Amino acid sequence: MTGLLGLCLASALAAEPVSVWHAYRGEEAAALEAAAARFSAEQGIAVETTAVPYGAFDTKVETAIPRGNGPDLLVAAHGSLGKWVGLGLLEGVKGPLSGQPAVAMEAVQLDGVRYGWPLAFKTLLLLYNPDLVAEA
Numbered sequence: 001m002t003g004l005l006g007l008c009l010a011s012a013l014a015a016e017p018v019s020v021w022h023a024y025r026g027e028e029a030a031a032l033e034a035a036a037a038r039f040s041a042e043q044g045i046a047v048e049t050t051a052v053p054y055g056a057f058d059t060k061v062e063t064a065i066p067r068g069n070g071p072d073l074l075v076a077a078h079g080s081l082g083k084w085v086g087l088g089l090l091e092g093v094k095g096p097l098s099g100q101p102a103v104a105m106e107a108v109q110l111d112g113v114r115y116g117w118p119l120a121f122k123t124l125l126l127l128y129n130p131d132l133v134a135e136a
Contacts, residue, residue, distance in 0.1 A: 017046035021071040
């Protein structure tokens with residue numbers, strides 16, 4: 001996570017805390033907060049994490065950003081990318097990527113513009129019993 005924040009915050013001013021919104025709870029939230037604290041200590045750039053309830057995340061993003069009250073960065077699933085880009089809420093990002101699966105890269109791009117970095121990706125697996133089902 002430190003590398004990701006480093007890429008995102010390379011041009012950030014140390015005078016203002018960088019705000020990061022997320023919908024994590026429990027251990028995920030603790031891990032993000034620890035990574036942000038480590039980055040802050042190493043880079044001298046204050047990072048403020050804010051947990052937003054998952055069910056309210058999209059609405060909060062969509063109402064806060066146009067009013068100048070949104071985060072500098074957000075950690076979110078890519079499902080709202082098209083909607084947020086259409087509303088003019090996000091800016092494209094640049095920075096190196098290596099070792100990322102193509103499908104993960106496609107998920108954070110729209111019309112050839114990248115809007116983030118893949119944080120995680122999941123693989124679907126279909127298991128079946130060939131004694132009960134002829135083919136999957």
